[in-house]
Amino acid sequence: xxxxxxxxxxxxxxxxxxxxxxxxxxxxxxxxxxxxxxxxxxxxxxxxxxxxxxxxxxxxxxxxxxxxxxxxxxxxxxxxxxxxxxxxxxxxxxxxxxxxxxxxxxxxxxxxxxxxxxxxxxxxxxxxxxxxxxxxxxxxxxxxxxxxxxxxxxxxxxxxxxxxxxxxxxxxxxxxxxxxxxxxxxxxxxxxxxxxxxxxxxxxxxxxxxxxxxxxxxxxxxxxxxxxxxxxxxxxxxxxxxxxxxxxxxxxxxxxxxxxxxxxxxxxxxxx
DNA sequence: AACGAGACCTGGCAGC
DNA sequence: TGCTGCCAGGTCTCGT
Numbered sequence: 001x002x003x004x005x006x007x008x009x010x011x012x013x014x015x016x017x018x019x020x021x022x023x024x025x026x027x028x029x030x031x032x033x034x035x036x037x038x039x040x041x042x043x044x045x046x047x048x049x050x051x052x053x054x055x056x057x058x059x060x061x062x063x064x065x066x067x068x069x070x071x072x073x074x075x076x077x078x079x080x081x082x083x084x085x086x087x088x089x090x091x092x093x094x095x096x097x098x099x100x101x102x103x104x105x106x107x108x109x110x111x112x113x114x115x116x117x118x119x120x121x122x123x124x125x126x127x128x129x130x131x132x133x134x135x136x137x138x139x140x141x142x143x144x145x146x147x148x149x150x151x152x153x154x155x156x157x158x159x160x161x162x163x164x165x166x167x168x169x170x171x172x173x174x175x176x177x178x179x180x181x182x183x184x185x186x187x188x189x190x191x192x193x194x195x196x197x198x199x200x201x202x203x204x205x206x207x208x209x210x211x212x213x214x215x216x217x218x219x220x221x222x223x224x225x226x227x228x229x230x231x232x233x234x235x236x237x238x239x240x241x242x243x244x245x246x247x248x249x250x251x252x253x254x255x256x257x258x259x260x261x262x263x264x265x266x267x268x269x270x271x272x
Numbered sequence: 273a274a275c276g277a278g279a280c281c282t283g284g285c286a287g288c
Numbered sequence: 289t290g291c292t293g294c295c296a297g298g299t300c301t302c303g304t
Contacts, residue, residue: 002297002298003297003298006297033298033299033300057298057299071298071299072297072298073297073298073299074296074297074298074299075296075297075298109296109298111298111299112298126299126300160298160299162298162299169297169298170296170297170298171297172297238297260296261295261296
């Protein structure tokens with residue numbers, strides 16, 4: 001589930017763990033994108049969870065002595081369970097707390113990550129080169145135009161580059177471009193300031209709407225019955241190939257771009 | 273500096 | 289029923 005709104009929803013769902021103490025770390029399969037450090041088994045117990053923050057799609061769990069980085073990859077889920085809940089297939093990692101709660105990572109494709117970042121996570125290799133958060137003021141039309149002046153690649157690919165801006169995944173890239181009425185194949189450097197302003201507004205509004213929807217699934221997330229209960233997002237373009245555009249009724253097109261499916265309306269989203 | 277392709281891994285589904 | 293091939297919400301790394 002993990003695009004930015006899902007990661008943020010996940011983070012919020014973990015807040016009940018704040019100020020509780022880890023008593024045990026279980027690594028069932030440490031072969032994620034990078035190996036889970038075995039040293040966590042010794043170093044995390046007796047440490048208290050002080051804060052949960054987010055940077056891009058990373059969840060940062062701040063403990064007494066450092067920060068644990070969690071990434072969900074393509075198929076990861078973090079859930080709060082009770083201690084006696086038996087692990088299922090693909091349940092790779094547990095943090096067990098003194099309250100009897102378990103933070104459990106489930107990740108069939110194992111593209112996710114559990115890493116130790118020490119006490120200066122911002123300087124961690126994976127975080128130090130990231131672009132601004134999409135909902136920050138620093139992410140503006142001016143910023144976007146300035147930083148795309150040398151970019152000849154398609155705008156759809158460019159806005160998914162985390163060095164430019166973080167948190168715009170494959171679904172919300174298509175959705176944002178639809179809202180901004182920009183064709184996904186437009187070369188990034190060809191966007192006018194007006195285009196960039198519309199695109200920034202569209203990215204922010206798309207993510208905010210999805211966050212609100214993700215919030216509505218929070219109760220399902222917290223319940224430990226395993227029901228996904230995911231809010232059915234009302235997409236304009238994503239996964240609507242051949243279905244009528246909600247604005248002009250023309251069929252939605254689907255192309256491959258950067259090896260990813262890309263959806264758009266070729267009437268509402270014109271090439272310049 | 274920027275681009276495109278390959279890599280990591282499993283599961284679900286369509287088509288034969 | 290079983291096999292094959294394709295697709296999936298991410299993003300780092302490498303060769304050009």
